[in-house]
Amino acid sequence: MSAPPGNVKGNLLAGHLSSMNAQCEDVPKTRADCNVDYLKKWEKNAKAKKWLICGLGPDGYSRIQGCSTAKQIWDTLQVAHDGTSQVKRSRGTLFSQYENFAMKDGETIQEMYRRFTTLTNELSSL
Numbered sequence: 001m002s003a004p005p006g007n008v009k010g011n012l013l014a015g016h017l018s019s020m021n022a023q024c025e026d027v028p029k030t031r032a033d034c035n036v037d038y039l040k041k042w043e044k045n046a047k048a049k050k051w052l053i054c055g056l057g058p059d060g061y062s063r064i065q066g067c068s069t070a071k072q073i074w075d076t077l078q079v080a081h082d083g084t085s086q087v088k089r090s091r092g093t094l095f096s097q098y099e100n101f102a103m104k105d106g107e108t109i110q111e112m113y114r115r116f117t118t119l120t121n122e123l124s125s126l
Contacts, residue, residue, distance in 0.1 A: 045069055045070050048070035049069070049070045049073060052064075052070060052073045052074065052077070053073070056077075060077065060080075063076055063077065063080050064076050064077065091123075094119065094122055094123050095123070097119055098119055098120070098123060101116060101119065
């Protein structure tokens with residue numbers, strides 16, 4: 001599956017033969033450098049990337065444009081959709097505060113409204 005040079009999505013789907021060096025730079029491989037096991041892994045990675053990328057819209061694709069492996073794409077999408085474990089904990093805490101929201105003793109309407117607005121803004125930012 002080859003793509004025109006200007007077609008970034010096509011180039012990402014094409015899965016050019018490469019590996020990462022110690023500086024995490026993508027280094028092209030020649031056919032002579034590849035053994036059968038490497039080619040099988042490369043082929044599986046290319047298929048997985050294809051399935052992941054084909055299901056994305058423009059916004060999702062822009063998130064994973066710099067990813068070179070299916071694992072990187074998966075991890076990026078997982079964080080984008082589910083958030084990190086810290087975000088999940090924060091979300092749970094904020095939902096609990098929202099569900100148990102009540103006016104405190106001695107609190108004015110304006111103070112309660114400010115506290116509620118802050119809470120809902122934090123929830124909407126997650």
